Amino acid sequence: MASSVTVIGRTTRVRGRLSGDGDLQIEGLVVGEVVTSGNVTIDAHGIVGANVRGRRLVIRGAVQGDLLGEEAVVLEDGARVVGDVRAPRVAIAHGALMRGAVQTGDDGAAQPVVRAQASAKPALAPPRVVAPQARANAVAVVKPPAPIAKSASSISSGPAAAPRRPPPPVVPVLKKTKGQVLKKKER
Amino acid sequence: MASTVIGAGIIIEGEITTDEDVVVQGTVRGKVTAKEAVTIQQGATVEADVIGGGLVVAGTLTGNITASDRVDLQAGARVVGNVKAARVTIADGAQFKGNVDMDV
Amino acid sequence: MAQARTSTGGTESRIGSGARVRGRVQGEGDLVIEGQVEGDLSLRGHLTVAESGSVSCDTVDAESVTIAGLLQGEVAATGPVQLAATARVRGNLKGSAVTIAEGARFSGRLDCDFDLPQELGGSAREVRTKAPTRR
Numbered sequence: 052m053a054s055s056v057t058v059i060g061r062t063t064r065v066r067g068r069l070s071g072d073g074d075l076q077i078e079g080l081v082v083g084e085v086v087t088s089g090n091v092t093i094d095a096h097g098i099v100g101a102n103v104r105g106r107r108l109v110i111r112g113a114v115q116g117d118l119l120g121e122e123a124v125v126l127e128d129g130a131r132v133v134g135d136v137r138a139p140r141v142a143i144a145h146g147a148l149m150r151g152a153v154q155t156g157d158d159g160a161a162q163p164v165v166r167a168q169a170s171a172k173p174a175l176a177p178p179r180v181v182a183p184q185a186r187a188n189a190v191a192v193v194k195p196p197a198p199i200a201k202s203a204s205s206i207s208s209g210p211a212a213a214p215r216r217p218p219p220p221v222v223p224v225l226k227k228t229k230g231q232v233l234k235k236k237e238r
Numbered sequence: 239m240a241s242t243v244i245g246a247g248i249i250i251e252g253e254i255t256t257d258e259d260v261v262v263q264g265t266v267r268g269k270v271t272a273k274e275a276v277t278i279q280q281g282a283t284v285e286a287d288v289i290g291g292g293l294v295v296a297g298t299l300t301g302n303i304t305a306s307d308r309v310d311l312q313a314g315a316r317v318v319g320n321v322k323a324a325r326v327t328i329a330d331g332a333q334f335k336g337n338v339d340m341d342v
Numbered sequence: 343m344a345q346a347r348t349s350t351g352g353t354e355s356r357i358g359s360g361a362r363v364r365g366r367v368q369g370e371g372d373l374v375i376e377g378q379v380e381g382d383l384s385l386r387g388h389l390t391v392a393e394s395g396s397v398s399c400d401t402v403d404a405e406s407v408t409i410a411g412l413l414q415g416e417v418a419a420t421g422p423v424q425l426a427a428t429a430r431v432r433g434n435l436k437g438s439a440v441t442i443a444e445g446a447r448f449s450g451r452l453d454c455d456f457d458l459p460q461e462l463g464g465s466a467r468e469v470r471t472k473a474p475t476r477r
Binding site for chain 2: 067068069071075087
């Protein structure tokens, strides 16, 4: 399927939901919601009043909303962000300003966006998925260990010294992104 | 002047307002108001009232069109809605259902 | 609880990679931490946490801060706060400018003073604003 670049020009205002595949270049105003499986660039003139979710987000303009990157979120000089930033990799350059929480690493990873917006389908289900609802309830009760020092799994079965990938610490399900609950996939 | 391009894989549900021209390759549901030309390319789907300087439609449009200049429905266009424009052309092969008002 | 003082007058102090300090560290001048510190830091100078360094405390106050190692605590600087790509930081950061290199691990809040454009409800003047409630 084609994934051409979508450009919201400088004098353009979009009020509503912007979703789908492909890269987004926002130079105007978008108020509502932005969800794509591609990359999102908000240039210096861009003004976004929305949660933004994509693969790699590069921000040079103003955002009021959460920034969720499947790969990375980069705030460059000129960025003005009020909202939370979550991605495996986050960079904040000199001149970028923000107010909000930042979470890097696996706990910051946004789920890959599925085009049909269905809940996690087998094609995208990572091998560690457990029943999300049951796990989500269990998550809320457990006290999270320090995210920096990832605790080695003591519950992995088998005598192997270390699991393939150390499980991320348990963190309560993020409540801010209503309707886009990031299901925690940990064990 | 720069264009706003709604790419093929993108769906916009809401209102688009712009001073520049708009090219739709994807899907728009809601309302489009542009000062310049609006182009709805083949494969695009627009379910919205469209107001523009001019319109070129090669895709699917369900909604009323109001253009200050001209409206061109090209072959392959499928339009359901009323058209109000100074000039209207409907190419051979275009499908159109609605009223045409050239009394602008 | 031990109290370590750095020397006055802008000379650099260093907590070497094999050293371990338990207790508050305060004073004038710059400080480079290559070892382990468990205790609040209060400096009138630049704080560097080297890649081998580890700081665990409640509060870190300094003029400016560069972190390439581990830091857990609330950081408040009058000047810039920089996280290098090897940094592992947990806690809120406050400074005149906060930069984070891609690859750094960080969990915490940033609170910079600025206004959003009016289209997003910000005021026209550059005044100190409270973070708007988003939910």
